[in-house]
Amino acid sequence: MSVSVINYHRVMGRWEPNARGRLTQAALELYVERGFEQTTVAEIAKLAGLTQRTFFRYFSDKREVLFWGSAQLQELLVRTVLNAEESAAPIIAVASAIEAGAELLQERRQGALLRHRVISANRELQERELIKLALLGEAITDALRQRGVPEIAARLSAETGITVFKIAFERWIVESKPREMKAIVDELLNELKVVTGEI
Amino acid sequence: MSVSVINYHRVMGRWEPNARGRLTQAALELYVERGFEQTTVAEIAKLAGLTQRTFFRYFSDKREVLFWGSAQLQELLVRTVLNAEESAAPIIAVASAIEAGAELLQERRQGALLRHRVISANRELQERELIKLALLGEAITDALRQRGVPEIAARLSAETGITVFKIAFERWIVESKPREMKAIVDELLNELKVVTGEI
Numbered sequence: 001m002s003v004s005v006i007n008y009h010r011v012m013g014r015w016e017p018n019a020r021g022r023l024t025q026a027a028l029e030l031y032v033e034r035g036f037e038q039t040t041v042a043e044i045a046k047l048a049g050l051t052q053r054t055f056f057r058y059f060s061d062k063r064e065v066l067f068w069g070s071a072q073l074q075e076l077l078v079r080t081v082l083n084a085e086e087s088a089a090p091i092i093a094v095a096s097a098i099e100a101g102a103e104l105l106q107e108r109r110q111g112a113l114l115r116h117r118v119i120s121a122n123r124e125l126q127e128r129e130l131i132k133l134a135l136l137g138e139a140i141t142d143a144l145r146q147r148g149v150p151e152i153a154a155r156l157s158a159e160t161g162i163t164v165f166k167i168a169f170e171r172w173i174v175e176s177k178p179r180e181m182k183a184i185v186d187e188l189l190n191e192l193k194v195v196t197g198e199i
Numbered sequence: 200m201s202v203s204v205i206n207y208h209r210v211m212g213r214w215e216p217n218a219r220g221r222l223t224q225a226a227l228e229l230y231v232e233r234g235f236e237q238t239t240v241a242e243i244a245k246l247a248g249l250t251q252r253t254f255f256r257y258f259s260d261k262r263e264v265l266f267w268g269s270a271q272l273q274e275l276l277v278r279t280v281l282n283a284e285e286s287a288a289p290i291i292a293v294a295s296a297i298e299a300g301a302e303l304l305q306e307r308r309q310g311a312l313l314r315h316r317v318i319s320a321n322r323e324l325q326e327r328e329l330i331k332l333a334l335l336g337e338a339i340t341d342a343l344r345q346r347g348v349p350e351i352a353a354r355l356s357a358e359t360g361i362t363v364f365k366i367a368f369e370r371w372i373v374e375s376k377p378r379e380m381k382a383i384v385d386e387l388l389n390e391l392k393v394v395t396g397e398i
Contacts, residue, residue, distance in 0.1 A: 089394075089397035090394060090397075091394050091395055091397050091398055092397060092398070095398065126330070127326040127327075127329065127330060128326075130326065130329040130330065130333060131325075131326060131329065134329060152366075152370075152386075152387065152390050153390060153393075153394050155366050156362070156363075156366065156387065156390060156391050156394050157394050159362040159365075159366065160359060160362060160391070160394070160395065163355070163358040163359060163362060164355075166358075167351075167354050167355065167358065171351075187351075188351065188355065189398050190398070191351050191352060191355055192355050192359070192395055192398065193395050193396070193398040194352075195288075195289060195290050195352050195355050195356050195359070196290060196359065196391055196392050196395040196396075197392070197395075197396070198288035198289075198290050198291060199290055199291070199294065199388050199389070199391065199392040
């Protein structure tokens with residue numbers, strides 16, 4: 001056991017390996033099976049083999065289980081935009097960010113599919129998802145501003161990138177012969193160039 | 200008095216000239232002054248010089264006052280896409296639609312500004328606005344499909360158009376020296392072509 005795990009144990013109380021992952025998995029299963037509204041935190045904790053107290057160490061409520069990944073995704077996209085080569089055009093910096101986001105989701109495909117089913121079935125969750133996407137667009141716009149990109153180009157590149165990411169996600173989860181999400185992102189970026197070339 | 204107005208009178212009871220417009224104007228004033236939550240239908244009707252019964256002839260609730268225009272806008276955009284020249288590229292059909300939408304808003308600038316202030320101050324209204332924009336994107340996608348545009352090009356053109364419309368609106372309401380919203384739409388479309396040309 002490494003020192004960091006020992007410290008973790010001391011700070012957090014009883015240490016449970018991958019508690020966040022187990023709670024998320026249990027919650028998604030129950031949300032799909034019974035519906036989001038009908039599921040209680042007690043049931044989630046029980047299915048994960050953990051206590052409610054442990055649940056509330058990781059999540060403020062049962063909705064948070066569905067959205068903690070959004071913060072991670074946003075952090076990854078913003079960091080990728082900021083770290084893109086200095087000479088990269090705004091849309092290229094954004095493209096590299098959504099490709100990185102696609103790879104993150106690829107690693108979590110099963111969870112992403114379940115999460116999408118839950119959100120699609122609940123209007124309030126859909127609204128929250130739209131808000132998260134809007135905030136993601138603002139965060140990427142801000143990262144582009146920090147790179148010195150002028151306002152209009154920053155907004156357009158960021159929002160267009162979010163659009164590509166959203167459409168790529170929707171295709172990725174429904175395609176009968178699943179491809180890597182990144183391949184779909186790249187196909188859409190090429191198609192976007194063709195479509196807007198007609199302006 | 201024309202025959203249609205007489206019929207209208209008979210069907211609707213006491214006829215009030217431009218009741219919808221008067222109620223909308225009164226509601227926006229009160230929402231800005233007191234806040235959306237704090238305003239009652241009774242107050243709106245009173246300020247408009249009408250009865251609550253008349254209010255409920257036009258609107259299901261006080262939120263509806265803010266969103267009845269969305270249906271009109273959607274109808275205009277969809278019709279413009281469907282009526283675009285047969286040879287027009289998808290993005291050009293969408294561009295003509297959002298230009299038409301910009302002209303509609305231009306005619307209602309004062310109301311659009313007040314409405315924006317009210318919605319910006321209330322999270323639930325913002326969520327509803329995001330939903331309306333998402334539905335607008337779907338409606339335009341569907342209109343493009345009806346024109347025989349392949350799925351990906353339809354989605355990308357429609358969603359990109361909504362993005363341009365949204366950003367144009369935001370600029371239009373904040374610019375210190377107001378331009379026609381249509382001019383801003385056209386500027387953004389040109390900039391979009393430049394931005395995505397780097398892909």
